[in-house]
Amino acid sequence: MKFSSTLGALGASSILLSGTAAVELDINSPDSIKQAAKAISANLRQMYTGDRPGDVPGNLPAPYYWWECGAMFNAFIDYWYYTGDDQYNKITTQALEHQIGDPKYKAFMPDNQTKTLGNDDQAFWGMAAMSAAENKLPDLGNGQPSWLALAQATFTTQKDRWDSANCGGGLKWQIFTFNNGYNYKNTISNGCFFNIAARLYKYLGTDSYAEWAEKAWEWELATGLMSKDFHFYDGTDDKTNCTNINKIQWTYNAGVHMAGAAAMWNVTQNDKWRVRLKGLIDGTSVFFKDNVMTEVACENNGKCDTDQRSFKAYLSRWMGYTAIVAPWTREFIDPLLKASAQAAAKQCNAGTDQTSCGLRWTNNGVNDGSFGVGEQMAALEVVQSLLYPQAPGPATAKAGGISTSDPNAGSNVPATPITFNPVTTGDKAGASILTLLILVGILVGAWWMVS
Template identity: 40%
Template sequence: MLGLSWAQLWGAALLLLNTQSAMTQLTIQVTDKDSVVKAGQAIAKPMMKFYHENETEGIPGKLTDTWYVAGSMFMTWIQYWSVSNVDTYNDVVQHDLMFQSGRDYNYFDSNYSQWLGNDDQMFWGLATITASETEFKEVSGKPSWTSLAAAVFNMQIGRWDMTSCGGGERWQIWPIQNGYAMKNAISNGGLFALGARLARFTKNETYVQWADKIWDWSQESPILNNETYFICDSTSSLDNCAKGDHTQWTYNYGTYLLGAAYMYNYTKGDDRAKWEKRVDGLLETTFKTFYPKQYGGNVLSDITCEPVNKCDRNQLCFKGYLSMWLATTAILVPSTRDKITPKLQGSLEAVAKICSGESDNLCGLRWYDDHWDGTKGLEVQMAALGAVSSVLMLLSEGKGPSNVDSNPDAKEAPIDTGGGNKDSDISTRPITTGDKAGAWILTVLTGGLAAGGVTWLLKAS
């Protein structure tokens, strides 16, 4: 070694690192179910390790500096289990998912309710309806998973805001929260998707009516263009929703696409044709926007933050959601399957290369890279597991999502949500003039930022 220069030593070190990285790349044949299942196991192991390491004071389902991410992780695991039959973490997921429903079984416990946004609570509703549709084991003596999802939905429609913009769901729940003035795509699109799924599962037409109402409001606002199917991230009540923030995120498109697919599958006749047109329109814009041609056109990318390496912990998760929701769309709307399949397979082939971190198959941020980029954590593992699950969903020759007929154990039973606010100090005292002034200042700031891309300030909650 004495005869080697520093440059030669450095080159040898890089070669060794690259060799070690290549040795830990996943071996995936995207048309072979066994190899895809094994890849999911390899990705899930560090995901669950990160989960336990980040539990706040050991509280099941409560992660450091965030809450909803655990709920979306449970949703992702349940989807993987349902198509892989790997039940390694089912007991943990079942217990922790129920634990976080709180004393009132509405995912609005007083420990968190004072700082939650509508999107935070909504993700737990998506997790529990996923449990119902996959026939995930119910918890004895507790409400069904569908009942929990319905409790979230019923609480959220109670916050449908008619004081501005002709309706819509606000991003934040309390007037004193920064972002209260915003009405955004994920809160409204997520509620739309949850309502559509509850409609199909329970066959309750009230959910159909609400899904229609949320879609109609979205397209009448700047959030959803019903001709181009461009989805804005948010709009502001401060100017009565006159304009939208055009920042693009995968999960916004995913929620509206998912809900439209469920509505197509559940409805008939002219209604079905209407929803099929909407599914096709959303798919076309999604593909054009988030599958960049410079990476081959079949690898998913969150284009707003990935090129500048500025994705926060929320945004690291987004691609996994869209991947699973694209697969669901392919199942519920069979005419889309041939268009969707190459996108999901191409992304999974890319994931196989980037999940090569250290000796533990850690997954990176940018799926279009040919190696691990150094990003690590629960969120990127979860996104990669979503990519795995999406391909498994297409490889599984079973029925589509269950409904109450095929899974009667998950039938809905009413839960008294108590308005969702009874335990909060904010709701049990009148809003003072000071509160209103503080809220006005915060919302003015938020409204000003919205026009210039307020999405960069997404909270980690």
Template identity: 35%
Template sequence: MVRTVSNSLACALLAVHGALAAGITVDVEDADSIKAAAALVAEDLMSYYNGNESGNTPGILPEATTAGGDYYWWTGGLLWGSMLDFRGHTGETKYDSLISQGLQWQVGQNNDYLPANWSAQLGNDDQAIWALSALDADESEFTEPPSADPQWLDLAINVFGEQASDARRVDDGDCKGALRWMIFTFSNGYDYVNSASNIGFFNLAAQLAWVTKNETYADAASDTYDLLKDIGFVTDKFQVYDGAHVDECSDINKVQFSYTAALLLQGSAYMYNHTNGATEWKDRIDRLVDAITDTFFPDGVAFEAACEKASNCNTDMLFYKGILHRGLGSTMQMAPYTADKILPVLKTSAKAAVAQCTGGDNGRLCGYHWSSAKNDGTSGAGQQLSVLSALVSILPQQAVAASSGSGSSGNGTTTTGGSGSQNTTDSGASNTDVPGSPGAKLSTSLGALMGALVLGGLFLA
């Protein structure tokens, strides 16, 4: 059973803005109301996490086990990225120690988010989700780990270096140069190339370019985007398909998931900002926004087109709406002109999402089918995380105090420049309206080696 505790401040705020005895209501035009609702949803989300308790594993949701389970390892990385996003938009710092411990505990023996216990089921897409959350920590100037441990930016750079290496990629055929889905040859799925892994790498490269101002990362992002188009994973109509087997790269699985499209859009927005509004990135953003809203927001409410109508979404898929909302919210930050089109949709969707939060023993757990007029009887971490991200996506970013700031040296591989600063000039736009450290403390030599190869010009050779 999900554990719940009281939150007097949030309850008081909700009383002012129309809370019900059972359930949560929200005024999507009022920031205080949104924050109050988000605080309750976040509290219930964190009630699914017990990694900080004696005998449990920090960083991951409890049902995740080395033998597989309802929640896979990657969802832990998404959890911390989402909680950092919540922190950055509300100023709430009470979960800081859990976030810090969770992100550090799973870094693995080589400081690259490849813990040995999970090697049998680790994909490049899983590793990328954790790296992107480390970048979230760096970009939000979240308190850095102890100086003897890798810093947030170092961890992301290490992952980039490994994923850029030839060892992770298809060496011939129509998929040549693409990241495989699974990392190790003994894993089921090693012979599959999925868009999620390549889009995760694209997004990571784009954010690293924005943070470090190093054009090596920007080049990697551009090359990866082109590769996705060339293979056919991204169509001329900006549909984003799932992937293909290595030996039949032209036989593409055309199922579409919201999270891959959202991550592609987010990375494109970072590239748009990094290039000071380059026309090609603006065009990609505009076309992707249209495709995403048409496919995944029928009637203005987030809908997982591949599985929701038939009610056959698996546990992983229950998290996708959260990534969808976060990707669109991030796009508004990096390319503010997009808010005119994106924000109204996110508000409609967030309002519908909160209307689902009337379930469970506490009368406020969130369901999944947001387009339904009443709670669908489901509950879980995926449902809570997705509603939380829906609420956070319609809040403006704010400065958060009580953090030591980003002290990352960026020495995981090689970088140039300091931390990124958001460009809000929108040049080229048509209008102008975005406790504990890990047990492993080994060197970052593997990431440094891979980074050296990348910077030596071997990327996608």
């Protein structure tokens, strides 16, 4: 995932028209919720161009990075799961298949993304594949890996990158040494790894997945990326032995951990995971104002970049998942989902079709003029998650699952699947300077956003 200073807008100047109309939503009517989700999803669909002649399936136009397209197709998988409307399944399947990457590895590591490929980027596609398996999207067939195998391959490749040499473990942000931020260990990469491991454990019941989920959780806690009261911070530098923590909090970090903890509780029914999950839900209070979700680090000061504008989508997504697989959480989650969905829909009142959603849901129905994939996806996820009481629940290998397991998926991916020229002293010096610059940039950016 690559943060950008570009605001997440797709020709915002051309769709600034807004009126009193908005997406109508009765939070107590499944039919109304489905109609609202349909309207919001149609607007999101218009922003995707990868299925057009000459374009690349699975890519969004600038300024969006590759990872967010994977996240968007997860939203479309969720849309089908909650509403039964399969109109986006074809483009979803096409995109996921096209982005599998090198046919020798099949682990969402396409060659054209190598220069910016992070563990979190790969993981968002892996989580989309995991959702496809859980929600019983038919496998690709024709010799292609199953959705479950793609999630397994993502997990296996990341497990093999676990860095015990620095900070006692953890995943680095970047996969390849030549990418800026290689020495940064960020919470979202490790949280996504935890999420996938926990959900694979729930799907397959294989103990090794549970062991890795526990290992990732304990490492984050020991390092300080997760606090004892279940707040999740952005990341840390392994060049300082992870002693300095960037303490900005983002909704998506809470979201991916919430789903993983819910999955672990669902399988184990263990009080340990119940306490962890309840603490995590309580910890999300920092992201709610009068029960309405807000990205506290950047919404009020107007500094959310393109990536950050989508983050509420993932907390919304995983709150719905949590309410399904850990039903005892519903009394805590329902008020937050309902208030947030109502507020989000109320300000989806811009554009020529009056369904363009802004970033801020706390504006009492006033659209803030920010439009894009992230804003629209976040509104879609929070609205459709209201349908969780009707959802059948994620499938497993023993309970309705149709996706084929491949425990060896991803095991043939080499540590560095690219050949490079010999590294010179000058290259090393340059890399050190670039690494220093990116880390300084992260810290300065953190100060800037909270100032």
